[in-house]
Amino acid sequence: MELRHLRYFVAVAEEGHVTRAAERLGIQQPPLSQQIRAMEDELDVQLFRRKPRGVELTDAGRALLADARRILGDVDQALSRTRRTGRGEEGRIAVGFTSSAPFHPFVPRVLRNFREDFPQVAMTLDEGGTADLVAAIRSEQIDAAFIRSPVPEGENIATYDILEEPMCVALPKSHRLARGAKTKPVALGDLAGDSFILYRRASGPGLYDGIVGACHDSGFNPRIEQEAPRIVATLNLVASGLGVTLVPESLQAMRLEGIRYLPLATRRKLVAPLRLACRSVDHSAAARRFVAAARKAARTGG
């Protein structure tokens, strides 16, 4: 039994007339009669009563007609669903991001736009350190991730630069450079004597190395008092007065009691990149679409 048989059967049943059904199907009458007969032989059931003026469904035929219609509809639906999944218009993607990424308006915006453009694609979100995220991408637990560190150059992972943003200084409210309503840019050298609290290097070496490198450029070796597992924790430690840190300026959206953000005055620009990582092969169409959407938004400044 093939779908062709069901299609032919439905046509004959609907027309009540083999010859007309054959016309509708774009074939001749004899092969249509044959195929119907073949169905009857296979099922060992008479599907039509041959009348002098056409054909008429038997009870068994009537029983089959309803099922055949439904099945043909299901097939159409399944094929179109498959096509759309293949085109990335339907399906499921999992997106990861480091803790600092969603503070930049770019990230929520691109997620929102993607969801609007492809409502049939279910999105799940995951937060984690860069290392975890890259591992998750590799093991196909997630499809893409917004990260801030370079990826250990690699096997099967592609990264795309999305944007760069300036870093700024986060000081405890009580800090000598933050007291009052001071908003004057802080030169990195002014922090030479301060304790630094940094986002743990193992989780994401990018920011860590950038900050330490910039300090060296300014002629001092930062005293790293503490490493925190997430950037939010870093800021909490700063707020409680344990030290200072540098964060991407979008983190200013995180307004913590007891913390002041000040712009950074440096010769060499100290910037935090935002990157998108994904598998370089074996990605679903939905994932491809997401990456493409994010890159396009990045290019157009969206």
Added chain:
Amino acid sequence: MELRHLRYFVAVAEEGHVTRAAERLGIQQPPLSQQIRAMEDELDVQLFRRKPRGVELTDAGRALLADARRILGDVDQALSRTRRTGRGEEGRIAVGFTSSAPFHPFVPRVLRNFREDFPQVAMTLDEGGTADLVAAIRSEQIDAAFIRSPVPEGENIATYDILEEPMCVALPKSHRLARGAKTKPVALGDLAGDSFILYRRASGPGLYDGIVGACHDSGFNPRIEQEAPRIVATLNLVASGLGVTLVPESLQAMRLEGIRYLPLATRRKLVAPLRLACRSVDHSAAARRFVAAARKAARTGG
């Protein structure tokens, strides 16, 4: 797209291996590869990723797999349902009967047995006069009917004798032959002077003509006071004292206040037949089965 494609696709997806799937399907590997490729071309979607060690579903393939499995299952189910409908093991029949038929235990018994033997056949029941029932059979509103009259010899209607039962006399309790606890058989001639109440001839001439003929045989012409539309109504009229009537003895099951049933003593046996009518062609398998079951029960005295 044909079911073959879906079958092949499911096999490859389940094996993760074209060659093994081909073995399972009983064909060679190259045609299987071709058919899978044909699907991908038609859908314009990659269903499998070719790995050096086999093949692996893409997201689109995964989406299709679930649907394909379901569809193949639905097809199997539909075909088996059709087969069973064709064999009369599933479906729907409508059975009619004259008002007097269900009083004979044969009728409810055969209905009950059929329902037990073929629980998947839905039964609907209809009551009506013989003429109506025969018309309903002809117009395919019902499939078969228990009747007591001969059918106007006919086009497309077959009848089968099921059983015969003696007639008995139904008298008002106040009737001279019924007073006290008399149970003596009544000779038909004894009723020569009585008013007769008969089941309307137009609805079913069988009993009517039989009764009138028997009276003639007994040497008198019955005085027909009243005709009633249903046999139950006839008995109600008898109960209220308007006259006497003759009914199949199974009607004694209908115990009405004010009525007495007495056996009939006649030279020639006066009997009421029970017949089963159905279309001689164009009946569903379920209807055929029902008629066969009823005839068999009749033969075996069931």
Added chain:
DNA sequence: TATATTTCATATGTTTTAGATATGTCATGG
């Protein structure tokens, strides 16, 4: 490193089968 093995893809031939053409049969309607 070279070779054997595994596995899917490609090329080409064969067989099956769907479909086309021509004709037959049967019932109906003028």
Added chain:
DNA sequence: CCATGACATATCTAAAACATATGAAATATA
């Protein structure tokens, strides 16, 4: 009673499924 309409049958053609033989790429093995 013949013409018409409809499905069935017979035979042929063409398409497509399948088989066989071989190639290509990657991996495992010597």
